[in-house]
Amino acid sequence: MITRQPTSDERAFLDALLSRSFDGVEALRIQWADALVRSSCECGCGSIGFVFDGEVSPSAASSPLPVEGEILDDDGEVVGGIIVLLRDGVLDDVDVHSFTDGPLPFPTLASIRWSE
Numbered sequence: 001m002i003t004r005q006p007t008s009d010e011r012a013f014l015d016a017l018l019s020r021s022f023d024g025v026e027a028l029r030i031q032w033a034d035a036l037v038r039s040s041c042e043c044g045c046g047s048i049g050f051v052f053d054g055e056v057s058p059s060a061a062s063s064p065l066p067v068e069g070e071i072l073d074d075d076g077e078v079v080g081g082i083i084v085l086l087r088d089g090v091l092d093d094v095d096v097h098s099f100t101d102g103p104l105p106f107p108t109l110a111s112i113r114w115s116e
């Protein structure tokens with residue numbers, strides 16, 4: 001898997017999620033500022049894993065994070081979900097899951113409805 005910079009959609013999603021207020025979010029903002037990503041699933045969906053180079057201070061946030069997203073299609077129907085998982089307090093994976101046939105790409109921020 002190739003480690004790379006986040007795409008604009010990935011960055012928009014994480015920036016929006018981490019602009020919210022929940023336990024441990026400050027440490028996650030610091031982690032995210034230094035994170036690279038890579039595809040974390042072989043099925044063709046947009047799930048990504050986080051890659052860090054060096055020391056990372058853990059967060060006290062729960063996993064999955066308390067803020068989750070529903071992915072809406074152009075008609076406003078829920079077609080999937082997106083959650084962020086930690087491992088030992090460190091950003092680990094963004095899971096993009098589909099409720100319909102076939103995998104979903106990483107969603108645009110406009111197609112996400114937040115739930116918490």
Ligand SMILES: [Zn+2]
Nearest residue numbers: 041043044045
């Ligand atoms: Zn997948």
